[in-house]
Amino acid sequence: xxxxxxxxxxxxxxxxxxxxxxxxxxxxxxxxxxxxxxxxxxxxxxxxxxxxxxxxxxxxxxxxxxxxxxxxxxxxxxxxxxxxxxxxxxxxxxxxxxxxxxxxxxxxxxxxxxxxxxxxxxxxxxxxxxxxxxxxxxxxxxxxxxxxxxxxxxxxxxxxxxxxxxxxxxxxxxxxxxxxxxxxxxxxxxxxxxxxxxxxxxxxxxxxxxxxxxxxxxxxxxxxxxxxxxxxxxxxxxxxxxxxxxxxxxxxxxxxxxxxxxxxxxxxxxxxxxxxxxxxxxxxxxxxxxxxxxxxxxxxxxxxxxxxxxxxxxxxxxxxxxxx
Amino acid sequence: xxxxxxxxxxxxxxxxxxxxxxxxxxxxxxxxxxxxxxxxxxxxxxxxxxxxxxxxxxxxxxxxxxxxxxxxxxxxxxxxxxxxxxxxxxxxxxxxxxxxxxxxxxxxxxxxxxxxxxxxxxxxxxxxxxxxxxxxxxxxxxxxxxxxxxxxxxxxxxxxxxxxxxxxxxxxxxxxxxxxxxxxxxxxxxxxxxxxxxxxxxxxxxxxxxxxxxxxxxxxxxxxxxxxxxxxxxxxxxxxxxxxxxxxxxxxxxxxxxxxxxxxxxxxxxxxxxxxxxxxxxxxxxxxxxxxxxxxxxxxxxxxxxxxxxxxxxxxxxxxxxxxxxxx
Numbered sequence: 012x013x014x015x016x017x018x019x020x021x022x023x024x025x026x027x028x029x030x031x032x033x034x035x036x037x038x039x040x041x042x043x044x045x046x047x048x049x050x051x052x053x054x055x056x057x058x059x060x061x062x063x064x065x066x067x068x069x070x071x072x073x074x075x076x077x078x079x080x081x082x083x084x085x086x087x088x089x090x091x092x093x094x095x096x097x098x099x100x101x102x103x104x105x106x107x108x109x110x111x112x113x114x115x116x117x118x119x120x121x122x123x124x125x126x127x128x129x130x131x132x133x134x135x136x137x138x139x140x141x142x143x144x145x146x147x148x149x150x151x152x153x154x155x156x157x158x159x160x161x162x163x164x165x166x167x168x169x170x171x172x173x174x175x176x177x178x179x180x181x182x183x184x185x186x187x188x189x190x191x192x193x194x195x196x197x198x199x200x201x202x203x204x205x206x207x208x209x210x211x212x213x214x215x216x217x218x219x220x221x222x223x224x225x226x227x228x229x230x231x232x233x234x235x236x237x238x239x240x241x242x243x244x245x246x247x248x249x250x251x252x253x254x255x256x257x258x259x260x261x262x263x264x265x266x267x268x269x270x271x272x273x274x275x276x277x278x279x280x281x282x283x284x285x286x287x288x289x290x291x292x293x294x295x296x297x298x299x300x301x302x303x304x305x306x307x308x309x310x311x312x313x314x315x316x317x318x319x320x321x322x323x324x325x326x327x328x329x330x331x332x333x334x335x
Numbered sequence: 336x337x338x339x340x341x342x343x344x345x346x347x348x349x350x351x352x353x354x355x356x357x358x359x360x361x362x363x364x365x366x367x368x369x370x371x372x373x374x375x376x377x378x379x380x381x382x383x384x385x386x387x388x389x390x391x392x393x394x395x396x397x398x399x400x401x402x403x404x405x406x407x408x409x410x411x412x413x414x415x416x417x418x419x420x421x422x423x424x425x426x427x428x429x430x431x432x433x434x435x436x437x438x439x440x441x442x443x444x445x446x447x448x449x450x451x452x453x454x455x456x457x458x459x460x461x462x463x464x465x466x467x468x469x470x471x472x473x474x475x476x477x478x479x480x481x482x483x484x485x486x487x488x489x490x491x492x493x494x495x496x497x498x499x500x501x502x503x504x505x506x507x508x509x510x511x512x513x514x515x516x517x518x519x520x521x522x523x524x525x526x527x528x529x530x531x532x533x534x535x536x537x538x539x540x541x542x543x544x545x546x547x548x549x550x551x552x553x554x555x556x557x558x559x560x561x562x563x564x565x566x567x568x569x570x571x572x573x574x575x576x577x578x579x580x581x582x583x584x585x586x587x588x589x590x591x592x593x594x595x596x597x598x599x600x601x602x603x604x605x606x607x608x609x610x611x612x613x614x615x616x617x618x619x620x621x622x623x624x625x626x627x628x629x630x631x632x633x634x635x636x637x638x639x640x641x642x643x644x645x646x647x648x649x650x651x652x653x654x655x656x657x658x659x660x661x662x663x
Contacts, residue, residue: 142345146352149594149643151635153601154613158620158628162364239482243602246484247617261485271492281485288480289473299548305555306548313465 037301038224044297050290054283057101058108067095069102069255081275088275091267099260100279106256107287110172110241115234117176122183122229127214127222129184130191141188147181156240160249171250175237183229190225194218224302228295235291242284257284346644353636358407360632361625362400416633417626421619427630430615435634437506438604438611441527442596445534450589452535453542457585458578460543461550471543479540487533487606494529501528504608530607534600538592545588549581556580583654587646594642 039048057064066086073093081088087097129140159174160166166174194200203217219226244250245258246265260280263269269276300307373385398406410417416427456475460468478486495503507513507522553559554577562576563569601613608614612631619627 138341138345142348142352145345145349145643146356149349149353149636149639150356151595151632151639154616154620154632154635157601157617158360158364158632161620235480239480242482243484246482247602247605258482261482265488270488271496277485277488281482281489284485285477285481289477292476292480303548303552305552311465313463317465 038227038298039294041297041300041307043293043300047290047293047295047297050286051294054104054108054287054290058105061101061105065095065098065101067098069094069099071095078273080273087279088273090263090276096260096276096279099255100257100283103255103257103260103280104283106168106254107238107241107284109168110175110256111234111238111287113169113172114175114179114237114241115230117173118180118233118237119183119226119230121176121180122187122233123222123226125180126184126187127191127218130188131195131214131218137188141185144181144184144188147178148185150178152178153240153243156244157247157249160244165251168254171241171244172237175240176233179233179236179240183226183233186225186229187222190222191218194221224298228298228302231291231295231298235288238284238287238291257281342644342647346640349643350637350640353640354408354411354633355404357629357633357636358404361629364623364625411633416630419619419624419627419630421622421624421627427627430627431612431630431634434610434612434615437609438600438613439596440523441506441530441609441611442534442600442603443593444527445531446538446589446592446596448531449535449538450542450585450592453539454546454582454585456539457543457546458550458573458581461547461554461581462573462577464551464554472547475540475543477540478536479538481537483533483537484602484606486537487530487603490529490533490536491606502526503529506610530603530609534603541588542585546581546585549584550577553577553581583650586653587650590646590649591642593645594639596638 039045071094073089073095075093076085076089077093078091079085079089079093085095085097087095087100089095090099125140125144129137129144132140155178156174160171163170200213200217203213208217241250242256242258242261245254245256246261248262250258257280261277264273264277264280267276414428416431418424419427419430422430453475456471460466460471491503494500502508502525506526507519508526511519511522513519559572559576562572567575600611601617603609604611604614605617612635616628616631616635618624619631
């Protein structure tokens with residue numbers, strides 16, 4: 012039976028010259044992850060080469076072309092000052108990507124250090140680290156970020172990323188601790204311990220490869236949260252509005268009554284945030300399906316059954332239809 | 336030490352740490368609240384009033400920090416959170432008590448609606464895995480990654496500014512006095528339509544996805560196959576066997592999300608000018624009203640903590656395995 016057509020592209024493993032990939036990247040080797048990573052790659056290129064690509068200076072005021080709907084001269088229209096919105100979005104990509112990934116990296120490092128240690132050591136030390144994690148889970152993130160960020164006249168990008176990381180690492184640490192605890196008593200870890208392998212080797216060589224999917228998933232989650240929080244901060248006006256990012260564009264759009272008529276001003280920026288979010292979610296779905304193969308196979312098997320003429324959710328029909 | 340004692344000690348420590356962070360938070364911020372207050376009310380405050388304010392806030396003779404800490408705990412245990420500088424020196428507890436019901440009502444109801452609908456949809460598309468119903472997944476994912484404030488503004492401009500179906504801000508019509516008449520309650524529901532709609536729209540995706548993934552995982556278990564082989568009705572297998580087990584992680588995340596009801600919707604309240612806790616916290620931050628900010632922060636933190644305890648208890652009740660593991 013040939014399983015083709017029906018427009019089913021998700022969940023079918025894609026073969027990208029796979030053999031050159033290292034084993035650790037196999038979680039990204041599926042259609043969903045690859046789509047997500049491709050979208051992220053486009054935005055990363057925009058972030059790097061933005062100033063070369065942007066047709067105008069995002070701050071350049073052009074009083075002859077104010078509040079213009081998209082034209083060939085200004086593909087996404089202009090602001091109340093005649094600034095080119097497409098250029099603002101391209102230039103703003105860098106701020107969004109840097110803060111998102113920096114804070115994702117910071118948070119993941121803290122989460123791995125605290126989470127894996129808390130999972131590996133036992134007793135009071137583990138409980139203490141777990142309690143520390145819980146304190147950071149309980150403290151409300153966004154209000155704390157707003158309070159801290161509003162204390163600085165001109166917070167740098169790194170500072171904002173650090174604040175977002177400090178409020179965002181705890182969830183990853185909690186998941187990592189649980190996963191490490193379940194690994195700790197597996198046979199291969201105990202064998203390594205009996206063999207007298209040093210602690211750093213047990214953690215780095217025996218455990219980390221088994222934790223990679225969890226780490227990757229918590230990294231992706233933190234980046235998503237950081238990007239949303241950062242654009243929200245810029246929109247609220249807590250972080251300086253002179254640094255371009257997509258939240259800044261929405262800040263200006265809202266303060267100049269762009270809603271609802273000047274759609275070219277607010278729609279693209281919001282859609283860009285959502286697009287990055289969807290890309291990160293796709294990567295996470297890919298990791299989920301890698302960790303839990305049932306998620307991947309369920310849809311395929313159900314569709315295969317349906318092709319042969321019976322519904323997977325019916326009970327008892329399987330016997331009757333085997334003649335197909 | 337028994338499991339429950341250990342959990343209790345654990346939560347007591349967390350509560351202590353959170354309250355201590357709350358004590359140090361305003362002390363780490365620059366500028367004292369009196370200076371900010373005076374800057375806002377220039378010339379309107381007499382020198383005597385300034386002196387009495389300084390005494391009220393303990394700025395007249397700087398005490399050592401440990402003594403302040405003990406006094407902070409003392410007043411906290413008496414339920415005294417100080418007075419708010421930006422709300423005409425009203426007690427902080429009164430300001431919080433004023434704002435809390437609005438947040439709890441609106442966000443609480445929306446969270447429950449979102450959980451029920453989302454889990455229902457998740458059960459269905461998990462059961463009909465591989466069918467066309469799965470198109471809901473990408474839509475729900477998109478809606479949950481859209482920035483909330485952006486969606487809120489678009490919803491306002493469509494349903495309020497353009498169509499004029501629903502009011503865009505405030506919790507009730509201007510000029511009405513809160514009371515328990517049907518008319519007023521209807522007015523409140525009418526005003527909460529748009530904020531509730533946006534909350535449900537953005538939070539639905541998580542519930543759908545979580546439930547769908549758990550359903551797909553559980554449906555592969557042997558006991559589901561056995562139930563189908565016994566010839567039980569599909570409805571019975573779906574609810575009595577699959578969904579019952581799949582819903583466990585959902586319930587514990589629901590208990591956790593209850594904690595974020597109190598503080599998690601700051602942006603919603605700002606956009607809809609809804610007189611809840613989040614809006615007041617934001618105003619307090621801008622006005623450098625440290626006592627109010629501290630009080631709000633404490634209430635939000637403690638409610639998340641209580642929700643955590645609740646999630647633990649719910650899980651222990653619903654899933655006997657977690658109790659056994661804890662006992663062993």
